[in-house]
Amino acid sequence: MLNFSPRAQLTLAGARREANRFDHHCVGTEHLLLSLIKLDQGIAVNVLRKMGLDLEAVRTEVEKQVGSDPETKMVGNIPYTQRVKRVLALAGKEAKSLNHSNVGTEHVLLGLLRESECAAARVLNHFGAELTRTRNEILKELDPNHTPGAESPPPQEPKTQSSSRHRRFLKCIANSILASMTPRVAPRLNNFTPRGQQVLALARKEADRFNHNYVGTEHLLLGLIKLNEGVAVNVLQKMGLELETVRMEVEKQVGSGPETKIIGNIPYTPRVKRVLALAGREAKSLNHNYVGTEHILLGLLREGEGVAARVLKNLEVDIERARNEILKELDPNATPDA
Secondary structure (H helix, E strand, O other): OOOHHHHHHHHEEEEEEEEHHOOOOOOOHHHHHHHHHHOOOOOOHHHHHHHHHHHHHHHHHHHOOOOOOOOOOOOOOOOOHHHHHHHHHHHHHHHOOOOOEOOOHHHHHHHHHHHHOOHHHHHHHHHOOOOOHHHHHHHHOOOOOOOOOOOOOOOOOOOOOOHHHHHHHHHHHHHHHHHHOOOOOOOOOOOOOOOHHHHHHHHHHHHHHHOOEOHHHHHHHHHHHHHHHOOHHHHOOOOOOOOHHHHHHHOOOOOOOOOOOOOHHHHHHHHHHHHHHHHHHHHHEOOOOOEEEHHHHHHHHHHHHOOHHHHHHOOOHHHHHHHHHHHHOOOOOOOOOO
């Protein structure tokens, strides 16, 4: 098990706070870099300054490339992206290659640079922080008598058929480091109809399509539309809505996520959990022993503040009218009073 120095631990904690500050639902390499800068102490920061980087300019450039997500913050620990897990595994390899017993901010910085296609590495490269030069500057910071070439060669990834095993090994290291930090947020979803379950599965696919690291209300609505069958879709169409128009309105309000996808199931936002709870309440109020697409639609409308609710409201979908149309769809002889 790798040991992180106190400053490296502060960097990891600070990265979560940076992700939270932007309302992001994952910790990406950009948050790690912002946290290193915010820490403003340690070997990584000293080296970046000695290389002539203006840390405020670096911070501004990183923040230019990220934006706030349209949904609410995650409850509990925000998960790490696959890239961040790889960065931390690479940081561990850097520490091991230098015979260091702890992973410090300097190794985290080298890990970011070695993961060369991530957001943080692109910004650092833009400002002239290249991997080999940075490694040499770190070694000089640790030992003023250091001369380039005296250090152990940088750790290399094998170029044989064992590459995939090596990548899996890196992932195992990172996962073991972060296992205690990764939230388990999948809600219990009992009594959902097959179509209701399909909507939830499609919502995950929609989140994946946008490179989002969470399932939000916008993805639920897109999942309903993508299903293109069931009571909810029939009701929306009977209320005069063009499904393609609804889809376009939702997509106008969302953008691609800033980082790579997280490993495993994409977590639900607190709003979505609330929507699903409200869908269950709608089903119960109608004496239904199942949760279908119609209840999910009512849950989205009752929640009232998510992206889906705003889009539906802008298209003049009122919850009372929607509920009455649903009752008519389920029983053509139903009346509003009933």
